[in-house]
Amino acid sequence: MKCTVLFLSILFVFTFTSTAYNQCDQLIRSNFLRGQTQFITTVERDLVVRGDFTYRVQLVSDARGIMLKMVSVDGMLLQRGDELILIDQTGKRQSLVFTERGTVTNNNNIPVSENFVSLSIGDLEWLSEVRIPHFFLRKSHENVMRKISVHSSRGGEFQQMVRCVLEVIDLDHIAVFEPAQITHASAPSSRPPTSTPASRPAGTTPSDDSEIQELQTEFVQTRERLRREIEAEHKRADEIKEQIRQQVAIARKNKEEALREFERAIADERAKTTTEVMRLRAERAELIAAERATSVDIRDSLQKYLTAEMRRAEARILDMRFRAAEEVDRIRKDAQLAKEKILNNLEEEKRLFADQVSNVRSSAASRISEINRELEERILKARLAADAERDVGVEQVIVARENAAMEVRRAREEAANAIAKAELDAALAIESIARDVIASRKRAAEEKALVTENHQSELLHLRELQAREREEILREVEELRASKLAIGINNRAEVAALLEGHRSRMDSLANQQQTELSQLREGHSMKLAEARMLSETRLAESNSARDRMTKERQAELDQLNEQTEILFQQKLRERKQLESAFLDWKKEFASMRDSMKAESLASLEAERALVVERRAALQAKKLEIELEHKRLAEEFLSEEEEIRRNHLKRLESINARVAERLREVEQMESSQLASIMEEYQLEREIAINEGREYRVRLAENIRDARLESLEEISKIRQKNAIIIDSLESELQESRTRNNTELNKLKKDHHFKLQAERERFTEIQQKMLADSDIQLEQKRAEMERIRGNFLDESQRMVSELHNRRMEYSDSLNRMEIGFVEHSNALRLRQSHFMDSLQGVYNHQRLARMEMMASEREAFDAELATFRDLRAQGLDSLRRKHASEIQSLVNEKRKVSEELLAEIQHAKKLADERVEQIQREEVMRVHEARKIADREIESVKQSTAESINQIKSELEELKVELERLKADRAKLSSGGEPPEGMD
Secondary structure, eight states: OHHHHHHHHHHHHHHHHHHHHHHHHHHEEEEEEETTEEEEEEOOEEEEEOSSOEEEEEEEEETTEEEEEEEEESSOOOOTTOEEEEEOTTOOEEEEEBOSOOEEEESSSOEEEEEEEEEOHHHHHHHHHSOOOEEEEEETTTTEEEEEEOOHHHHHHHHHHHHHHHHHOOGGGSOOOOOOOOOOOOOOOSOOOOOOOSOOOTTOOOOHHHHHHHHHHHHHHHHHHHHHHHHHHHHHHHHHHHHHHHHHHHHHHHHHHHHHHHHHHHHHHHHHHHHHHHHHHHHHHHHHHHHHHHHHHHHHHHHHHHHHHHHHHHHHHHHHHHHHHHHHHHHHHHHHHHHHHHHHHHHHHHHHHHHHHHHHHHHHHHHHHHHHHHHHHHHHHHHHHHHHHHTTSOHHHHHHHHHHHHHHHHHHHHHHHHHHHHHHHHHHHHHHHHHHHHHHHHHHHHHHHHHHHHHHHHHHHHHHHHHHHHHHHHHHHHHHHHHHHHHOGGGHHHHHHHHHHHHHHHHHHHHHHHHHHHHHHHHHHHHHHHHHHHHHHHHHSOHHHHHHHHHHHHHHHHHHHHHHHHHHHHHHHHHHHHHHHHHHHHHHHHHHHHHHHHHHHHHHHHHHHHHHHHHHHHHHHHHHHHHHHHHHHHHHHHHHHHHHHHHHHHHHHHHHHHHHHHHHHHHHHHHHHHHHHHHHHHHHHHHHHHTOHHHHHHHHHHHHHHHHHHHHHHHHHHHHHHHHHHHHHHHHHHHHHHHHHHHHHHHHHHHHHHHHHHHHHHHHHHHHHHHHHHHHHHHHHHHHHHHHHHHHHHHHHHHHHHHHHHHHHHHHHHHHHHHHHHHHSTTTSHHHHHHHHHHHHHHHHHHHHHHHHHHHHHHHHHHHHHHHHHHHHHHHHHHHHHHHHHHHHHHHHHHHHHHHHHHHHHHHHHHHHHHHHHHHHHHHHHHHHHHHHHHHHHHHHHHHHHHHHHHHHHHHHHHHHHHHHHHHHHHTTOOOOTTOO
């Protein structure tokens, strides 16, 4: 049986433990250790559920300690300073205060208020041991208290939650809840001990001296006790005043430190900005001075050299133009003379052709007339013979003869017609042959004259082109020399050597062209003489010799025309090639110039866009800093206004409580005074009725002592009120002084910020203006250099073109000379033609290689110049970008540091304000508890004193009854009692 009971009890204990453990698992949501702090969170449970409101509770343990979170759904708003008063079954009260700010949210238009109260381990143990049937919520600001009942099942669930937290809690890792320490005076003693005898021996009465002595002793003790209370109140007032002064001094010190730190940061930033700006200005001034000095030197040297070269080039061009004009005039005169000779020869050839045509026509007409006459005679003879034979024979003979005669006649007529036709055809053929010969001679003469005229005009045209191209080549050479000079001053010796080589080659080519031209002129004159002699001899020859000569000359003319056409086509192709090459080079040069111009414009536009972008970024950063300053100032003003409002509300609540306390004390004093007067009147009436003066004096002395004590207390309270008023006035003065100082500091700070902003804007505008001026100067310098470069390039291109045209003219003249010389001496000088062609090809290849090398050198120098210019622009752009980026980064870094410091200071201030508010709430709560305890002790001491006075009165009444009995006995004649004198 015992074993069964033991087993059942163990099973019951195990079941209860496991049930409780399972309940704890359900109630505790999280439990973990972070660092040296244990974090515990339970689930929310409904403590009170009504139709119109609900209260929930939750236990939380974190760095703040153990907290009880209460949630009010459509109930009372839980604010800082409100009290939660818990009452157990025995009536024990535990007052807890809400220390946090409290949050209020709306859930479907239903207000939900949350706040926390701090709990100690003792509070948890008390809540785990008792049930809470009801609790009170007290609004400290509104002085409203509401009683709320708790259902037993919900109270048990809350008790189980507290027990579960106590089971899992680790005291070594829990933040200890330390209520604010309140300095207060110790509660005075209830009353001084009095020695009142419980009973007196019969027949004895106290002496007046002993009673007066006791009353004086009681008066002295009461006065000492009141003095101690007054001193304690003085000490408390001094401590409060000292605390307020310390808080004001700390706040003022923190404010001054923050302002000094801010001014120090502004001064450091200003010094850094000033040094950086001065450094940038010095570097930029040095760079501009060096660039200006270099550009001035280069510009002066280039200007001098270019001026001298331009003068020399103009003199040479004028000389060449004059020579070309003289050459053109001389060539035109020679061409005019040759043309006149050719026209005279043509007129002679035309006259000879007309004579020959008239002779041929007369001979052809006489021959035709002779043939016609012979034909007519033959026909007449045949007709006469036929008539004679027709009369001779008979009819058959006549018919046969007639037929034969008709046949003979017909045959003879046909033969005669055939002969006449043959002769006529022969005569016509001879006439046509003669006409063709004359026409061919005429065409040959005309073609010869035309070829000669074309040759002269082509030669004149080629010479003019040669002169123009020579001028263009000279101009191109000069421009190329100037461009090379502008690109690199170090290549002057090479350019001079190249120009000397060009000049020597040009002189040699001019001499060679002059010699070849003289040779061509001599050959042409010799050819003309030979042609004239050949024409005269051929005119004197016979028709067969004329025909042969005509055919040979026609063949020669055809060959000459073919060779001329071939050479003309070859020259035309080469000229087209040269023109296409020149156009390609011109297009390439134009594209290169346009690309350089586009690159320079693009770089300038990019720099301008970069400057605009940087200016916009600076403006945006400035606006952002101003907005941040404005926001911080607004936040500072709002926080200051909120702290001022809270302080005013707290002062008003303290004043209201002090006034209420003063009213209560005055009412108590008035009630005590009324009770003292009533007792005094009662004692006086009794003493008058009994006829004892010492009791009247004793009552008067007691009344005077009590009145004096009340007056002393009222004076002390008046002094306290005066002290409190002085403290309040001092606080108000300090607040006003702080406000004035704060406003002054704000104004000074605003003026400083405004001056700093204006100075920063002025520096920024000055820097931007300097950068714009420098950009404009660099742009103008680049435009001038590019213009000089383009002018020199154009001049050199024209000079090259002139040289090329001279070369082409010389080539054309050489080709014409070669062709004429080869036609004149094609049998004897074929090897010379080959050698000349080889020399020409060699010179042409050398000339092409030289032009290609010069063009490559020019392209290389141009590419080098472009690379140097691009590198300089890129380095300058990178340098400016890096400097501006460093300035922006430093400014951003300083702004971020200032913002971080401000935010950190704000965070520390918020935390400090929150901590001070929590401590203030706890201090007020503890002070209220201490005041309640003091009031309770005062009430008990007052009740004890009243009870003591009542007991004394009872004793006095007993003594009075005894005295009355003794007096009655004396009046009846009995013996007086023992001890009566």
